[in-house]
Amino acid sequence: MSALSRSEDMARCAAVLGRRFYDDDVRNVAARILCKLLLREIDGSICGGVIVEAEAYLAVGDPANHAYRGLTERNRSMFGSPGHAYVYRIHQQHCLNVVTEPEGIPSAVLIRAIQPIWGVEIMLANRKGKGIVGLTDGPGKVCQALKIDLRYDGWDLTLGKELWLAELPSELKPPEFEIAISERVGVTAAKEMLLRFFIFGNEFVSKPRHARKLVRSTDLPSRHDDT
DNA sequence: CTACCGATTGACT
DNA sequence: GTCAATCGGTAGA
Numbered sequence: 001m002s003a004l005s006r007s008e009d010m011a012r013c014a015a016v017l018g019r020r021f022y023d024d025d026v027r028n029v030a031a032r033i034l035c036k037l038l039l040r041e042i043d044g045s046i047c048g049g050v051i052v053e054a055e056a057y058l059a060v061g062d063p064a065n066h067a068y069r070g071l072t073e074r075n076r077s078m079f080g081s082p083g084h085a086y087v088y089r090i091h092q093q094h095c096l097n098v099v100t101e102p103e104g105i106p107s108a109v110l111i112r113a114i115q116p117i118w119g120v121e122i123m124l125a126n127r128k129g130k131g132i133v134g135l136t137d138g139p140g141k142v143c144q145a146l147k148i149d150l151r152y153d154g155w156d157l158t159l160g161k162e163l164w165l166a167e168l169p170s171e172l173k174p175p176e177f178e179i180a181i182s183e184r185v186g187v188t189a190a191k192e193m194l195l196r197f198f199i200f201g202n203e204f205v206s207k208p209r210h211a212r213k214l215v216r217s218t219d220l221p222s223r224h225d226d227t
Numbered sequence: 228c229t230a231c232c233g234a235t236t237g238a239c240t
Numbered sequence: 241g242t243c244a245a246t247c248g249g250t251a252g253a
Contacts, residue, residue, distance in 0.1 A: 055234070064234065066249095074249055091235045092246060110234060140235050186234055 011039055011046045011118050014166035018158055021165075022082035024223050026100040026107035030056035030197045031179055031220050033098070037166040038114050040146040047119030047146055049136065050168060053112040053198040053205045055184045057097070059105045063189035067106035077154045078106035085163065087153040093140030094149050098157060098165070112185070112196070113137045115204040116145070117172075137206040176218055180211030 014037055022029060039048040057065040066075040066088065077086040078099055086097040086108050097108035114136045116123055123145035127135055136142045143149065148163065157164050178200040183191055185206065194212055198205045 057234075066234080069250090072250070088234080089248065090233055093235050095234060097234085112234090138235070184234070188233075 008046045008118060010169050010171065011037065011048065011166070014039070014169050016158060016160035017083075017165040017167065019081070019083045020223075022098060022100050022157075023102060024082075024100060026056045026058060026109060027195065028221060028223070029098070029100045030054045030109045030195065031215070033109055033111075033165070034179060034197060034199055035168050035174070035177065035217070037117075037168060038111060038142070038146070039118070039166055040148070040163050041161065042119065042122055042147055045119050045122055047122050049114040049117035049204075050172075051111060051113075051165075052115050052202045053137075053196070055110040055112055055197070056195040057108050057110065058195070059101060059107040062193065062195075064184065064187040064193070065106065065108075068189075071106075075106065078108050079104055080154065083156065083158045085152050085155040085157055087143070087148060087150055087155075089150065091140075094143035095139040096143055096148050096152070110139055111142055112139050113198070113204055113206050114142055115202065133203065137204055176216065179215045179217055179220075180209070181213040181215065182208070182211055 033051050033054050036051050038051050067078050071079055074088055077084055080099060081103040082100050084099045086099050087094055096111045099108050101107045116135050123135055126145050126147055136145050152163055155163055180198050180200040181194050182196045184196045200211055
């Protein structure tokens with residue numbers, strides 16, 4: 001068996017994130033989603049990598065949230081149960097969010113960047129010949145590389161097929177990392193809120209990379225229902 | 228129905 | 241650093 005197929009087996013065997021992971025405070029999920037895997041199966045091949053950057057959009061008091069003014073046709077998925085995808089379109093691009101918190105509470109985490117690991121050749125082809133650096137450092141780029149579009153709006157991410165999230169296999173796990181917190185990128189409302197989370201020092205994070213705060217991965221708050 | 232605009236990207240100064 | 245492309249969602253007439 002080749003190293004490549006062993007690697008793909010590693011991705012296929014990684015523990016799928018279940019509903020409980022998403023059924024939590026959206027800021028908690030945005031921080032804890034770092035170093036998880038985003039995986040996609042395209043024509044029988046695994047594509048994806050490690051999530052290195054994400055943003056939280058709050059259900060309350062966040063005018064940058066698409067659901068700030070209530071339910072619309074576009075944002076309907078955000079009102080659904082946690083662990084489903086909210087995919088929307090902007091400027092000819094698609095952006096992938098994971099829905100968090102209990103059903104009816106419209107909060108979500110935007111996946112802004114991944115570190116490419118599996119199916120790099122396929123992702124490069126989907127992005128038309130750009131290099132590995134810059135392949136998936138932005139929410140639109142992630143969706144281009146992984147062929148994620150509106151068909152996946154409302155997709156259940158806990159099924160472990162087509163499009164899902166999984167734990168980082170222990171073989172790949174770094175001992176510890178620092179989480180940087182900053183203002184969100186590109187928003188025109190609530191610019192000052194510190195709701196962007198990224199792995200400090202990782203080269204696959206989009207710019208800017210200035211950190212307003214730093215938190216150790218081992219110091220994250222526990223789940224709301226942990227005791 | 229029309230008008231406005233963006234949780235982006237890529238090209239350019 | 242700046243800026244245009246480009247089009248579906250949204251709000252308003």
